Amino acid sequence: MAIVFRTSERTPWWRDIDPVRPVVLLWQRRHLIGQLVRREVIGRYRGSLLGTFWMVLLPITAVLVYTIVFGLILKQRWPGIESNEWTYPLVIWAGLALFNAFTEVVQRATSVIAAQPNLVKKVVFPLDVLPVMLVGTSLVPLVLSMLAVTVGIVFCRGEIPNVFLMALTLGFFLIWLQGMAWFLAGVGTFLRDLGPMVQAICPLVLFLTPIFYPISVVPVQYRLWFWANPLCVMVETIRAALLHTAMPPLWAMAGCVCVCLCTWQLGSLVFIRLRSEMADVV
Amino acid sequence: MNQLKQQHGLSRRPSQQLAARLAVSSPQYDVVDSIALRLWGLGKSYRRYQRQWDRVKQWLWGRDRQYYTEHWAVRGVDLTIPRGKTIGILGANGSGKSTLLQLIAGTLTPNEGSLQINGRVAALLELGSGFHPEFSGWENVRLQAGILGLSEQEIDQKLPMIAQFSELGEALDRPLRTYSTGMILRLGFSIAISVEPDILLVDEALAVGDMHFQQKCMARISQLGEMGVTIVLVTHDIGTTKRLCDEAHVLEKGRLVQSGETEAVCNWYVARMLSGENVPECQPHQPYRHGNQQAVIESCQLLDVKNQPTTQAWIGSTYTLSVKLRFAKDIERPVLGFYLRDRFGTELFGTNTDNAGIELSGVAGSEATVQFRFDMHVRPGAYSLCVGLVDDPTQPVCLDWMDDAILVEVHDPIPGRTVHGLFAEEIEVTLAE
Numbered sequence: 001m002a003i004v005f006r007t008s009e010r011t012p013w014w015r016d017i018d019p020v021r022p023v024v025l026l027w028q029r030r031h032l033i034g035q036l037v038r039r040e041v042i043g044r045y046r047g048s049l050l051g052t053f054w055m056v057l058l059p060i061t062a063v064l065v066y067t068i069v070f071g072l073i074l075k076q077r078w079p080g081i082e083s084n085e086w087t088y089p090l091v092i093w094a095g096l097a098l099f100n101a102f103t104e105v106v107q108r109a110t111s112v113i114a115a116q117p118n119l120v121k122k123v124v125f126p127l128d129v130l131p132v133m134l135v136g137t138s139l140v141p142l143v144l145s146m147l148a149v150t151v152g153i154v155f156c157r158g159e160i161p162n163v164f165l166m167a168l169t170l171g172f173f174l175i176w177l178q179g180m181a182w183f184l185a186g187v188g189t190f191l192r193d194l195g196p197m198v199q200a201i202c203p204l205v206l207f208l209t210p211i212f213y214p215i216s217v218v219p220v221q222y223r224l225w226f227w228a229n230p231l232c233v234m235v236e237t238i239r240a241a242l243l244h245t246a247m248p249p250l251w252a253m254a255g256c257v258c259v260c261l262c263t264w265q266l267g268s269l270v271f272i273r274l275r276s277e278m279a280d281v282v
Numbered sequence: 283m284n285q286l287k288q289q290h291g292l293s294r295r296p297s298q299q300l301a302a303r304l305a306v307s308s309p310q311y312d313v314v315d316s317i318a319l320r321l322w323g324l325g326k327s328y329r330r331y332q333r334q335w336d337r338v339k340q341w342l343w344g345r346d347r348q349y350y351t352e353h354w355a356v357r358g359v360d361l362t363i364p365r366g367k368t369i370g371i372l373g374a375n376g377s378g379k380s381t382l383l384q385l386i387a388g389t390l391t392p393n394e395g396s397l398q399i400n401g402r403v404a405a406l407l408e409l410g411s412g413f414h415p416e417f418s419g420w421e422n423v424r425l426q427a428g429i430l431g432l433s434e435q436e437i438d439q440k441l442p443m444i445a446q447f448s449e450l451g452e453a454l455d456r457p458l459r460t461y462s463t464g465m466i467l468r469l470g471f472s473i474a475i476s477v478e479p480d481i482l483l484v485d486e487a488l489a490v491g492d493m494h495f496q497q498k499c500m501a502r503i504s505q506l507g508e509m510g511v512t513i514v515l516v517t518h519d520i521g522t523t524k525r526l527c528d529e530a531h532v533l534e535k536g537r538l539v540q541s542g543e544t545e546a547v548c549n550w551y552v553a554r555m556l557s558g559e560n561v562p563e564c565q566p567h568q569p570y571r572h573g574n575q576q577a578v579i580e581s582c583q584l585l586d587v588k589n590q591p592t593t594q595a596w597i598g599s600t601y602t603l604s605v606k607l608r609f610a611k612d613i614e615r616p617v618l619g620f621y622l623r624d625r626f627g628t629e630l631f632g633t634n635t636d637n638a639g640i641e642l643s644g645v646a647g648s649e650a651t652v653q654f655r656f657d658m659h660v661r662p663g664a665y666s667l668c669v670g671l672v673d674d675p676t677q678p679v680c681l682d683w684m685d686d687a688i689l690v691e692v693h694d695p696i697p698g699r700t701v702h703g704l705f706a707e708e709i710e711v712t713l714a715e
Contacts (some may be wrong), residue, residue: 002402006388008325008394010342032428039414039425046416122407124388125429276391278385280328 037136095211098146110188131181165241179263318512325394370527378536401480419454448472524627570685613644661701
């Protein structure tokens with residue numbers, strides 16, 4: 001028999017520091033998360049004629065547009081590597097896929113709790129699953145894009161990218177993104193200004209992250225600031241794995257790993273502490 | 283101030299003592315096992331901020347100052363609910379019933395006090411609220427059952443049962459947006475009930491849906507009650523409470539003001555609703571009386587055909603309810619009426635002097651005796667007669683009201699007969715040629 005005890009007393013916040021506990025909980029709730037992600041992914045295109053096929057179709061049309069604009073019309077070439085008109089759009093696509101997943105998650109995270117008042121007030125629901133659902137949903141196009149880019153690079157350059165390094169980077173990217181999602185979902189429920197704030201910052205992130213250009217074109221005195229951005233390190237690492245170019249400096253990668261793990265812990269901590277109050281404001 | 287806070291905190295903080303007590307008493311399982319729910323000084327407050335910026339200020343400088351006004355939705359509720367009982371929680375709108383239920387369900391966290399729940403809780407707070415309109419009934423069942431905490435295997439196992447109980451048949455293959463409100467409710471109830479809870483929380487949500495399904499829901503709830511599920515029912519409906527509940531509690535402005543045996547508490551609650559503040563203490567098994575006493579019911583008796591007072595009645599015989607009144611003040615339009623109620627509190631029949639076209643003259647100091655004559659055609663069992671004297675039947679002001687004025691036991695003169703239904707009408711049955 002399950003005995004539940006609830007009290008108004010709050011445990012001190014440092015008791016909730018435990019990076020492993022979210023992992024255990026996520027594993028226990030994997031079926032529920034699966035159901036929710038399925039609902040999001042399928043539900044988005046439900047009722048349309050092509051259905052989930054849109055998920056594949058949209059990135060393909062996007063990359064076709066990049067190829068035509070950048071490769072065929074502007075005749076852009078990626079600096080530092082031998083390339084043809086197909087390589088440049090593929091390389092951009094790899095960076096953009098990460099950025100798209102990032103923007104989708106952070107923008108939706110700020111309102112994900114407020115958008116589901118029924119789950120907050122009417123049923124006993126593990127709310128920490130909702131931000132996980134967002135990350136899980138964004139994972140689908142991300143992985144599809146990465147597969148397409150890898151296949152494309154193999155065809156264009158005739159050499160196989162470092163798939164292991166790509167997967168590892170994606171893993172840390174997800175840890176970082178999940179921490180961000182928890183943090184923004186927790187704070188955004190109470191501070192509704194966070195939504196527009198994030199929306200304002202996102203385009204800035206797009207151009208301050210080396211997505212349309214390699215970091216080698218950035219003047220040396222500004223590079224430190226770029227390496228402080230974990231998204232920049234991860235985009236550069238993915239590209240290095242794809243094209244076998246120079247890796248980011250080791251200290252930047254180590255710092256990025258630290259930032260990822262800290263974000264994970266901070267995000268889950270903030271969410272856990274704010275969760276009990278959410279029903280009061282939604 | 284600080285000292286006061288500490289004292290206050292101590293009195294509302296039984297958790298540590300409780301934890302110690304639990305640890306000591308845990309080998310004796312009957313101690314915990316006989317109790318389903320326990321609330322200690324439970325309270326929930328909401329902070330009302332005038333402006334959004336006040337919330338930010340409170341975060342930043344909250345230790346020293348207060349930028350909000352506090353509103354207590356529920357406060358100081360102490361309650362012990364034994365396992366297997368069905369309890370009703372009564373209260374006007376905004377009295378904190380739903381908040382209390384949400385606190386028990388776990389969707390809200392208390393600001394004060396603590397609660398202990400022994401067993402799995404299912405809450406019927408709002409049915410069908412988490413459905414996705416574009417998905418089929420089946421897909422929604424899976425999703426919703428997952429949200430309610432069922433595992434994949436449990437869902438597979440329960441799917442046929444849910445489908446059968448909802449009676450939706452082939453409609454389950456269609457997207458939910460094609461469903462009617464009633465169909466969505468049916469599906470919601472079927473899923474919620476499939477969780478097989480130890481403790482079931484029911485809000486007034488069930489007041490919708492067609493008659494057939496409503497009855498099915500009620501039957502299922504009482505069936506669960508008989509199976510030993512503890513049920514907490516929140517409702518306005520006195521009839522439902524009397525029919526289903528073992529004990530009842532009344533909430534008023536977030537505080538528990540009355541607890542006890544259902545019949546007595548329900549009568550007290552009705553009196554409170556009708557007459558306001560000045561209602562005497564609620565006592566079980568006593569005729570329940572209220573009113574402003576400007577005119578009083580001196581006595582009432584049930585007389586048999588020989589004009590002898592009785593409490594035993596026989597089906598088919600004629601009885602007279604004789605009520606003696608005395609007017610202390612001038613009453614403009616006094617009306618006297620009565621009801622016969624069964625043991626569930628259902629009003630079976632009754633009438634009043636206004637209906638019968640009799641005008642009582644309510645002159646101060648005068649007396650009157652009114653007699654109601656009727657044949658007893660109800661099935662055997664225990665009944666009560668409720669007598670009430672009011673002024674102006676269009677806008678009744680209660681002068682004197684007695685619930686359970688007379689308790690009657692009805693017997694069947696024909697031994698071994700079964701009476702079908704509530705009434706024992708004389709029905710002629712013949713075989714047509």
